[in-house]
Structure formats: structure tokens, C-alpha cells
Amino acid sequence: MNVVVDLNRCQGYAQCAFLAPRVFAMHGEEALLYSPVVPENQQERVRRAAAACPVQAIVVGEEAGPGER
Numbered sequence: 001m002n003v004v005v006d007l008n009r010c011q012g013y014a015q016c017a018f019l020a021p022r023v024f025a026m027h028g029e030e031a032l033l034y035s036p037v038v039p040e041n042q043q044e045r046v047r048r049a050a051a052a053c054p055v056q057a058i059v060v061g062e063e064a065g066p067g068e069r
């Protein structure tokens with residue numbers, strides 16, 4: 001599974017970093033860093049983070065498979 005964040009949309013609310021801290025991290029006040037390939041054991045957290053993002057900036061894709069490209 002992979003994940004893409006639309007950083008133009010992201011407002012730095014950090015909900016995702018709170019819900020899936022191994023995938024999303026805030027860098028400073030507003031910049032979001034994330035790892036686009038999601039390990040299998042983080043997928044549920046990433047789905048929750050995507051659902052929780054107030055501006056729907058997180059898009060989850062299945063095509064990458066479980067943590068692999």
C-alpha cells in the first residue's frame with residue numbers, strides 16, 4: 001500500500017502524525033514529512049489518518065502492495 005499527501009492541501013493539523021507517527025511526521029510548524037510506502041503493520045493507522053485529516057489531503061493507494069514497490 002502506498003500513500004500520497006497533497007501538500008498544497010495539507011494545513012499542518014498533524015492529525016495524521018498523531019494517528020500514524022511512524023509514517024507521518026511534522027517537521028517544524030507546518031511542513032509534513034511522510035514515507036510513501038506504508039509497511040503492512042501501519043496500514044490500518046494510515047487509513048485512520050486519512051479519514052481523520054480535516055482537509056482530505058491524504059490519498060491511500062492499494063497498488064503498491066503490502067509495503068513493497
Ligand code: SF4
Nearest residue numbers: 010011013014016053
Ligand atoms: S492530517 Fe491532513 S492537514 Fe493535518 S498534517 Fe496530516 S495531511 Fe496535513
